[in-house]
Amino acid sequence: MTANSPNGAEIYRRLIKAIESRELKPGSRLREAELAEKFGVSRTPIREGLKRLEAQGLAVHEPNRGMVIPSLDHNQISELYYLREVLEGTAGRLAAQHASSAEIEILQEMVESDMQNLADAERLIKTNREFHRRFYLASHNRYLVEQIDHMRLSLLLLAGTTLTDDDRRRLAIEEHAEIVDAISKRDCDRADKAARHHIAEAHKARLKFFTQLT
Numbered sequence: 001m002t003a004n005s006p007n008g009a010e011i012y013r014r015l016i017k018a019i020e021s022r023e024l025k026p027g028s029r030l031r032e033a034e035l036a037e038k039f040g041v042s043r044t045p046i047r048e049g050l051k052r053l054e055a056q057g058l059a060v061h062e063p064n065r066g067m068v069i070p071s072l073d074h075n076q077i078s079e080l081y082y083l084r085e086v087l088e089g090t091a092g093r094l095a096a097q098h099a100s101s102a103e104i105e106i107l108q109e110m111v112e113s114d115m116q117n118l119a120d121a122e123r124l125i126k127t128n129r130e131f132h133r134r135f136y137l138a139s140h141n142r143y144l145v146e147q148i149d150h151m152r153l154s155l156l157l158l159a160g161t162t163l164t165d166d167d168r169r170r171l172a173i174e175e176h177a178e179i180v181d182a183i184s185k186r187d188c189d190r191a192d193k194a195a196r197h198h199i200a201e202a203h204k205a206r207l208k209f210f211t212q213l214t
């Protein structure tokens with residue numbers, strides 16, 4: 001491996017991006033030889049990257065299949081969303097207290113832009129991730145952001161996205177608007193409630209989506 005060749009940490013980041021973009025999906029097999037060819041490296045950094053992926057619960061060994069990206073079952077989805085509801089409610093409360101005027105304006109602009117592009121599902125899938133990221137940062141609590149970032153890795157194991165549904169897409173943006181309005185008015189209780197409601201609705205949509213897939 002040359003000095004400029006990707007190391008295990010870089011391969012891990014690339015694998016995360018591949019899962020996030022759905023290039024690698026739950027159920028996908030992770031073959032060292034194929035990944036080494038794909039990334040143009042030896043098997044050593046691939047092996048290191050896969051170990052990190054496994055440590056985060058984003059890869060598991062299955063009999064007769066080797067290492068694969070796991071899928072979440074019904075109970076795991078519910079456990080994840082219950083935790084997400086608590087964390088995002090807290091983020092809403094803290095953002096209402098600490099978000100700067102510039103941060104609030106950016107969130108408002110994102111909501112307005114998304115409202116104007118409701119028909120573009122692929123675009124909104126990307127901007128939804130960016131909205132939530134900026135929302136978390138507006139809490140100005142590094143430890144909360146770290147916990148949410150860790151939880152976000154588990155969210156990558158969810159099959160598909162509920163934002164392909166027209167109604168859910170519209171409602172999600174309306175829920176974003178409610179969160180941002182509460183933050184802009186510095187209403188901590190309302191921001192907490194709005195964020196929790198948003199995740200509770202996302203949870204219901206996800207369970208319906210899960211039922212359709214099984």
